[in-house]
Amino acid sequence: MSKIGLLWHAGSRAEEGVYFDVLMKAFGDLGYVDGRNAIFQHRFPAEQAERFRMFARELVDEKPDVIIAVTGQGAVEVKRASGTVPIVLVLAPDPVHDGLVESLAHPGGSVIGLSLMNTDLSGKRIALLQEAVPNLSRLALVYDSHFSASAPAFVNAAKAAGIELRAVPVPAPEAIGEAFTSAARDGFQAVITTGSMLYNERVRAAAAALANQIPAEAAVGEMAQNDGILMSYGQHFQTIFANRLGMPTKSSRV
Structure with a gap:
């Protein structure tokens, strides 16, 4: 067996x-x-x-x-x-x-x-937020502090786009709400999320974005479709799980 x-x-x-x-x-x-x-x-x-x-x-x-x-x-x-x-x-x-x-x-x-090629998609995700949020100049990156290899790529992509970016590490689920609150309080116009903790706590993250009335973007489509995040851009996770033999996956934009 x-x-x-x-x-x-x-x-x-x-x-x-x-x-x-x-x-x-x-x-x-x-x-x-x-x-x-x-x-x-x-x-x-x-x-x-x-x-x-x-x-x-x-x-x-x-x-x-x-x-x-x-x-x-x-x-x-x-x-x-x-x-x-x-x-x-x-x-x-x-x-x-x-x-x-x-x-x-x-x-x-x-x-x-x-x-998932999150590093390569960082610039595209920021560009989509620029389309959704007029005159976007200040962006908060809320990320899983334990494991988020793509965070530096977002810093570099924001710099290239002429956007001020604040990286907000989240050490535990209980800190997600304050991360969104501080971003809104300090005048940041949008939030971009990355890291598996933010996905696992997607309901909490979406609720924090809605409570603070700040537009937020994620990499996983269901966070926009089901949970209340404004928009997403990334791979279709169900297809990835179903095709572990290296078959092509499709991207999703919500």
């Missing part, structure tokens, strides 16, 4: 929602049935750094055939725990920057998957 470890990002199967169902259906379509010819070992770290580390070690100790790491942070911890176990990376803003692969064309090592 194949032994497959899955290091998720949220705190439970219910919190993973449609992404859990999409990924497990994709396994089923390939003929992998839990308990019949495969053993799936799920771990839910709830976006806590120490739990990512602990669960990565647990999964490696189980000697799986492969580990699916949903986030870049999870993949980094799995790679630290073992440099040989095959890792399939699902969502990472910049796997080269994070030291997971040597390059996108020739990854090398034990990690394979797709890059």
Whole structure:
């Protein structure tokens, strides 16, 4: 039987929602049935750094055939725990920057998957905000302080666009509201979000944006479609989860 470890990002199967169902259906379509010819070992770290580390070690100790790491942070911890176990990376803003692969064309090592290319999309995301917010000159970047490789790219893109950018690191979900409040209070005209914590806490982030009446942009379409963020630009996550064999994904603009 194949032994497959899955290091998720949220705190439970219910919190993973449609992404859990999409990924497990994709396994089923390939003929992998839990308990019949495969053993799936799920771990839910709830976006806590120490739990990512602990669960990565647990999964490696189980000697799986492969580990699916949903986030870049999870993949980094799995790679630290073992440099040989095959890792399939699902969502990472910049796997080269994070030291997971040597390059996108020739990854090398034990990690394979797709890059979200958040670094490359930073300029485009700022340009879309400029279209939505007339005379945008001051922008706040609210980002996950634990793991956000794309933050420097937004700083550089804003500078190139002639926009003042304040980087606001968020160390915990409880700090999200104050990050939006301080941006609005200090006269920033819009907020751009990045990092898996901001996605995991998307309802809280959207509520903070609405409460402070400040336009906000995210990388994940459902944050605009379902949660109340003004707009989004990025990959279609459900397609990414369903196509872990390297098939092309489609982008989404909401």
